[in-house]
Amino acid sequence: MYAKEFQDSIKAVEAAREANIAYEPARMTAKEKEELLAAYHPDYKKSEFSELKFGPNKGESVPKELCEMLEAHSRIKADDVDLTAPKYDVDILIIGGGGAGCAAAIEANEAGANVMVVTKLRMGDANTMMAEGGIQAADKPNDSPAIHYIDAFGGGHFAAKPELLSKLVCDAPEAIKWLNDLGVEFDKAPDGTMITTHGGGTSRKRMHAAKDYSGAEIMRTLRDEVLNRGINVVDFTSAIELILDENGNAAGAVLLNMETKELMVARAKTVIIATGGAGRMHYQGFPTSNHYGATADGLVLGYRVGAKLLYADTLQYHPTGAAFPQQIFGALVTEKVRSLGAKLVNRDGKVFMHPLETRDVAAASIIRECSDRGEGVDTGEGMAVWLDTPMIEKIGGEGTIEKRIPAMLRMFASYGIDIRKEPILVYPTLHYQNGGLDINADCMTTNIRNLFVAGEAVGGIHGRNRLMGNSLLDIIVFGRSAGMNAASAAAKTSLGKLTLDHIAKFDAERKAAGVITDKVSPKLLPNYTTRKSEL
Amino acid sequence: MEKMVNIYLLGKQYQVPDDLTIMRAMEYAGYQLVRGCGCRNGFCGACATIYRIKGDRGLKTCLACQTKVENNMYIATLPFFPLVKQVYDIEKIKPTEQIMMQLYPEIYACVGCNACTKACPQGLNVMQYIAYAQRGEFDKCAEESFDCVMCGCCSSRCPAGISHPQVAMLARRLNGKYLAPKTEHLENRVKEIKDGTFTELIEALMGKPIEEMKELYNNREIEK
Numbered sequence: 001m002y003a004k005e006f007q008d009s010i011k012a013v014e015a016a017r018e019a020n021i022a023y024e025p026a027r028m029t030a031k032e033k034e035e036l037l038a039a040y041h042p043d044y045k046k047s048e049f050s051e052l053k054f055g056p057n058k059g060e061s062v063p064k065e066l067c068e069m070l071e072a073h074s075r076i077k078a079d080d081v082d083l084t085a086p087k088y089d090v091d092i093l094i095i096g097g098g099g100a101g102c103a104a105a106i107e108a109n110e111a112g113a114n115v116m117v118v119t120k121l122r123m124g125d126a127n128t129m130m131a132e133g134g135i136q137a138a139d140k141p142n143d144s145p146a147i148h149y150i151d152a153f154g155g156g157h158f159a160a161k162p163e164l165l166s167k168l169v170c171d172a173p174e175a176i177k178w179l180n181d182l183g184v185e186f187d188k189a190p191d192g193t194m195i196t197t198h199g200g201g202t203s204r205k206r207m208h209a210a211k212d213y214s215g216a217e218i219m220r221t222l223r224d225e226v227l228n229r230g231i232n233v234v235d236f237t238s239a240i241e242l243i244l245d246e247n248g249n250a251a252g253a254v255l256l257n258m259e260t261k262e263l264m265v266a267r268a269k270t271v272i273i274a275t276g277g278a279g280r281m282h283y284q285g286f287p288t289s290n291h292y293g294a295t296a297d298g299l300v301l302g303y304r305v306g307a308k309l310l311y312a313d314t315l316q317y318h319p320t321g322a323a324f325p326q327q328i329f330g331a332l333v334t335e336k337v338r339s340l341g342a343k344l345v346n347r348d349g350k351v352f353m354h355p356l357e358t359r360d361v362a363a364a365s366i367i368r369e370c371s372d373r374g375e376g377v378d379t380g381e382g383m384a385v386w387l388d389t390p391m392i393e394k395i396g397g398e399g400t401i402e403k404r405i406p407a408m409l410r411m412f413a414s415y416g417i418d419i420r421k422e423p424i425l426v427y428p429t430l431h432y433q434n435g436g437l438d439i440n441a442d443c444m445t446t447n448i449r450n451l452f453v454a455g456e457a458v459g460g461i462h463g464r465n466r467l468m469g470n471s472l473l474d475i476i477v478f479g480r481s482a483g484m485n486a487a488s489a490a491a492k493t494s495l496g497k498l499t500l501d502h503i504a505k506f507d508a509e510r511k512a513a514g515v516i517t518d519k520v521s522p523k524l525l526p527n528y529t530t531r532k533s534e535l
Numbered sequence: 536m537e538k539m540v541n542i543y544l545l546g547k548q549y550q551v552p553d554d555l556t557i558m559r560a561m562e563y564a565g566y567q568l569v570r571g572c573g574c575r576n577g578f579c580g581a582c583a584t585i586y587r588i589k590g591d592r593g594l595k596t597c598l599a600c601q602t603k604v605e606n607n608m609y610i611a612t613l614p615f616f617p618l619v620k621q622v623y624d625i626e627k628i629k630p631t632e633q634i635m636m637q638l639y640p641e642i643y644a645c646v647g648c649n650a651c652t653k654a655c656p657q658g659l660n661v662m663q664y665i666a667y668a669q670r671g672e673f674d675k676c677a678e679e680s681f682d683c684v685m686c687g688c689c690s691s692r693c694p695a696g697i698s699h700p701q702v703a704m705l706a707r708r709l710n711g712k713y714l715a716p717k718t719e720h721l722e723n724r725v726k727e728i729k730d731g732t733f734t735e736l737i738e739a740l741m742g743k744p745i746e747e748m749k750e751l752y753n754n755r756e757i758e759k
Contacts, residue, residue, distance in 0.1 A: 129578050169737070180718070188715060410682070
């Protein structure tokens, strides 16, 4: 139940509801989209970016907060640890226990490799767990990997690396089958047909889901499988520095027990970075839909040993973060709400865009509505627009919300809002790191041998914007592939002497570039103890 | 001016604004969380919490990220609970009643007290899904337990020592893998891709100039 200051606007939304359901707003033209993005999308706000002064991407712009972490000091000096006495000695070290890390671990174990996973929180404390809407795969007769490719390539502004994107779409059906065979419960019709919907920017209904717990269902199944296989998972332990061998190949990492602060050395023939995203960096002061540990650690680790980043200047702001009540400010309101028929409407109850534009376009459109157009709703904490959820029950019949998006129903019900009867207030929230480490189709970084990357820490799979449902897909496709390829690389590798010489080298480069900083990185966790307003 | 309330974090008193969640209240009080904090959005189950309002007899359970503080709330976080997780080979087990007897025999010691259901912060009918598991009705157990975030609140209150979330996890995997209907169009598509049906098409797209790709994208037909 909303306070009275919202009631006038809600009445306008209700009055227009029937007409808005029938109304099919036009999709924007390519030119309209370009102009909208340039004027309103946060990626285009130059003052929020800094140029990297040294390192593999010297001269390129990245978000200020990321630049600070990439150029920062290591948390350790090379002689803080004894590289000749590793606590762990394995074929494959996987950094990160989310969807990509677990998929990699399962395949590496299947290939017979000795594999370990380190994760700074618990296995499964990851953005994968929070993905609600679904996972794409072109497995219906009216669809094909080629159509999926065109959707994703265009949605990503024609910037994806073709060899990565083709792998994503061609391996997608197999990824769904693999998950299904592990016991993941996809929404299906009684005859076994997958129940699929649209996502923003898709031209076929290829969004597979497990209600609106799609990521949670995938994550808990992968976690269960990792445990069944007896894979060594070292939790509450972060990787704070990669280790190379004397030949410059990845050879392990320095680990930090998050609770006791003990430093340990893990020696590994190959390393897989599966550290996920960066929402908790709060770029441009945005709230985030990401989990607590999303601090771009993998990008920092990779950059310091010389691995290149690709598209690190592009972030995804999910158009519909919860804007009210403040307890859930920034939390994800799944795109599936729009897939099921809810439209975005402004203060006056007017539909101002097609609900299934791509995420960057939708986010920019909402920002425009709330800024220059002055058509937003004032929540007391900022501006927002309505997402008219009661439309779903009118279109799909009573009970649709409870059946298809129970998590959303529950999240708002906790604060006395019944989304079946009342619309909800939304505003863009920092959601996804489009860019990341540059890899080849075998998941190995382009310039550091035996350093593999999978999941959100990769750049280039999606280009400069990602479609809904392609991230759950990429963690599985590239996670599995990284696990298999790391296993075969490990079998062919004999390590040279371990070294942390890159730290001093990086320090020298910083000095030569004239950069002075007292920051250390990776960030590991955000600090909310003093900043009450940031969630 | 925001209204302040008294809370007791692990017994120690703090004053915090009344509109904060328990998790935010801990941070407001100065805790830099490492344990008991994961997704912060009600999906991961990291922040299971037990509380009692001063003067009430009832002990309540919740997720710290999803629950607002109340005045005179005594809060104990439960960042880890020793659930029993049995290992098995999903390829070898069968979806029969015997598998539960073999892996989680304690479910048959359920005394029907329903403390698990009362403890569930997701509002699930936990005792009912355990009953389904006892009877080998894994499809029903899977459906009833689907929204479980595996926080362990239920198990912390169980006199029979049942690890409810792990029982449900097994039931869901059995259902997803063995009992749910097979998807023919998926099997077909996987085979077509293996046979190279789309290889030429994809390779052609990969080699196309951007201008041609823009044409294809901007003029593609969108399914209604």
